[in-house]
Amino acid sequence: MSDKPSTMAAPAQALPDERGRYGGFGGRFVPETLMQALYDLEAEYLKIKGDPAFQAELEALNHDYAGRPTPLFRARRLEEALRTRAHVYLKREDLCHTGAHKINNTLGQGLLTKRLGKPRVIAETGAGQHGVATATVAALLGFECDVFMGVEDMRRQEPNVFRMRLLGTRVVPVESGSGTLKDATNEAMRDWMARVTDTHYIIGSVVGPHPFPMIVRDFQTVIGAETKRQVLEREGRLPDWLVACVGGGSNSIGLFHPFYADRQVKFVGVEAAGEGIASGKHAATISAREVGVFHGSRSYVLQTDDGQIKPAHSISAGLDYPGVGPQHSFYAATGRATYVSATDDEALEAVEQLCRAEGIIPALESAHALAHLKKLAPQLKDGDIVVVCLSGRGDKDVPTLRERLKID
Amino acid sequence: MNRIDSLFARKRAEGAKSLIIFLSAGYPDLPTSVELAAACAEAGADLIEFGVPFSDPIADGPTIQRSSAIALQRGVTLNKILAAVPEIRKRTAAPVILFGALNPFLHHGLEKVVREARAAGADGFIIPDLPPEESGEFESICRAEEMAMTHLLAPTSPPERRRLVAKRSMGFLYYMSVKGVTGARKDLPPDLADNLRQIRALTDKPLAVGFGISTPEHVRQGAAVADAVVVGSAAINLIGQYEGKPELLGKVRDYVASLAGALK
Numbered sequence: 128m129s130d131k132p133s134t135m136a137a138p139a140q141a142l143p144d145e146r147g148r149y150g151g152f153g154g155r156f157v158p159e160t161l162m163q164a165l166y167d168l169e170a171e172y173l174k175i176k177g178d179p180a181f182q183a184e185l186e187a188l189n190h191d192y193a194g195r196p197t198p199l200f201r202a203r204r205l206e207e208a209l210r211t212r213a214h215v216y217l218k219r220e221d222l223c224h225t226g227a228h229k230i231n232n233t234l235g236q237g238l239l240t241k242r243l244g245k246p247r248v249i250a251e252t253g254a255g256q257h258g259v260a261t262a263t264v265a266a267l268l269g270f271e272c273d274v275f276m277g278v279e280d281m282r283r284q285e286p287n288v289f290r291m292r293l294l295g296t297r298v299v300p301v302e303s304g305s306g307t308l309k310d311a312t313n314e315a316m317r318d319w320m321a322r323v324t325d326t327h328y329i330i331g332s333v334v335g336p337h338p339f340p341m342i343v344r345d346f347q348t349v350i351g352a353e354t355k356r357q358v359l360e361r362e363g364r365l366p367d368w369l370v371a372c373v374g375g376g377s378n379s380i381g382l383f384h385p386f387y388a389d390r391q392v393k394f395v396g397v398e399a400a401g402e403g404i405a406s407g408k409h410a411a412t413i414s415a416r417e418v419g420v421f422h423g424s425r426s427y428v429l430q431t432d433d434g435q436i437k438p439a440h441s442i443s444a445g446l447d448y449p450g451v452g453p454q455h456s457f458y459a460a461t462g463r464a465t466y467v468s469a470t471d472d473e474a475l476e477a478v479e480q481l482c483r484a485e486g487i488i489p490a491l492e493s494a495h496a497l498a499h500l501k502k503l504a505p506q507l508k509d510g511d512i513v514v515v516c517l518s519g520r521g522d523k524d525v526p527t528l529r530e531r532l533k534i535d
Numbered sequence: 536m537n538r539i540d541s542l543f544a545r546k547r548a549e550g551a552k553s554l555i556i557f558l559s560a561g562y563p564d565l566p567t568s569v570e571l572a573a574a575c576a577e578a579g580a581d582l583i584e585f586g587v588p589f590s591d592p593i594a595d596g597p598t599i600q601r602s603s604a605i606a607l608q609r610g611v612t613l614n615k616i617l618a619a620v621p622e623i624r625k626r627t628a629a630p631v632i633l634f635g636a637l638n639p640f641l642h643h644g645l646e647k648v649v650r651e652a653r654a655a656g657a658d659g660f661i662i663p664d665l666p667p668e669e670s671g672e673f674e675s676i677c678r679a680e681e682m683a684m685t686h687l688l689a690p691t692s693p694p695e696r697r698r699l700v701a702k703r704s705m706g707f708l709y710y711m712s713v714k715g716v717t718g719a720r721k722d723l724p725p726d727l728a729d730n731l732r733q734i735r736a737l738t739d740k741p742l743a744v745g746f747g748i749s750t751p752e753h754v755r756q757g758a759a760v761a762d763a764v765v766v767g768s769a770a771i772n773l774i775g776q777y778e779g780k781p782e783l784l785g786k787v788r789d790y791v792a793s794l795a796g797a798l799k
Contacts, residue, residue, distance in 0.1 A: 159666055
């Protein structure tokens, strides 16, 4: 059955090592209160990773509930619009249940929570997509669920706030700091410290202390594993380019990781340049190349001369984060992936272009990857194969798009 | 001998317990926080934890989050705090520990910050997000400079972690009385004394207890087993209440004296 999803097809690399390190990045930089919970989580995770019954349960949910495998769509009219003779494919994570790739991780961690025997889950959310995906799985599996969300994001993403509440989740407004994703993450970690014995923290990206970046990556590698099989079926060879947006970096790691050993496949991560890198109002963490410890791991981070975390800026709430997953920092430091950035305006243009060319409304996050594709097009050779991860759909962005695109 | 080791050696010889007060450096402003440190020491605090604010603290409750945020808004930096420590040192012989999240120290440079802190008259560090698994390099630097790197223990630390942390902690061992973040609480957990006794049995190192301690009665309960008791958020709340008022130092002095009195 060639179309059956394989959820855990990560190649056997020693990433991370036993200390949770990806080269010099990663680790477990958390208060002592959480240390044992991280070890317990890792032990339980390693058990289920090799447990065929667990994997079968997850595959069944991915297939019957989330709608996997997601299609790989050849975007021929977009190719024409970009005047390229390369083959451009979109990996349609936007067609997943709840509208983004986030469900891949929350289904996996939801089943893991069952194994841990904990009745309550918490999550942080920026755009609200991870919050909705967590609320969805909490409803499906019968957990009590609290989602922490910055007040600024609650304003920007009101429809998702309502969706979470509709699903029976309590949305906890976070007023501290800039009222965005980083502050919601702080508050989720604080809650976890107080209730670590009865609560699992379903972190939404490949960030945080070990083993979270590894667990989230593994559940997201379903994206890359399917892509690999689908491209091989269509083209009889591996792709030349993989392009995905990077906030914390879960859809991009999910796409890239299964191709790690295929050195001919070039990875391009696209960060949010906001109003432009020079303006200082951006979320291009890797482009800034400053190492720090933030939210439990050592990675690149946006920070001041005093080592304080700088608020990020992006039109896309899902990329509006001043940190990035340690595996991305490792890819950047070793040159395995290239990291570039796209501005708010470039992302908006890319939304409009994909809508008109293919009848697909992409999420603003994913539009950053599309914006880079436009810049990449002139370098592409005839017959090059490019896969862009369309990590989510743009329905949630309608209020922002209406305001900024002035189509009415 | 490091001032922290001398303090606990002396107290042990006297059969006495110690009071540790946490202050947010730069709250309500840097000169006042220096005055407050001196006032606390005069009123009976044996050791001062001088909190280095961080923009995104995960171990702090609302009180210290707020004091940190205000300190940062008012322009405090690690460099300015390091420059203020000698002012405290001029006024008191009490040990001073820099307490804060790793990133500002890391960004400053670990070796640099340890050397500068020592030169300024500080005696050690507590870095809640630097557990023993990650602290090897920092401990070596501290050891070379005769500075203490004190580790924390939590109610969620099982016996093998208690042993690991007890072995690695320098100066003393800091037990967090509750799961969760810093902050004054009405009651201490019922199993506190049991937990402290179990840890006491693992190590000869001085044992301090903190998190949630706010009243003289809490101080008495903690000191019944531990060698030292830490009060933080409750002092910060009081400072917040009298910020900008002439009676600030007097109120804090009286409060610290009442806590110190509970140790007699």
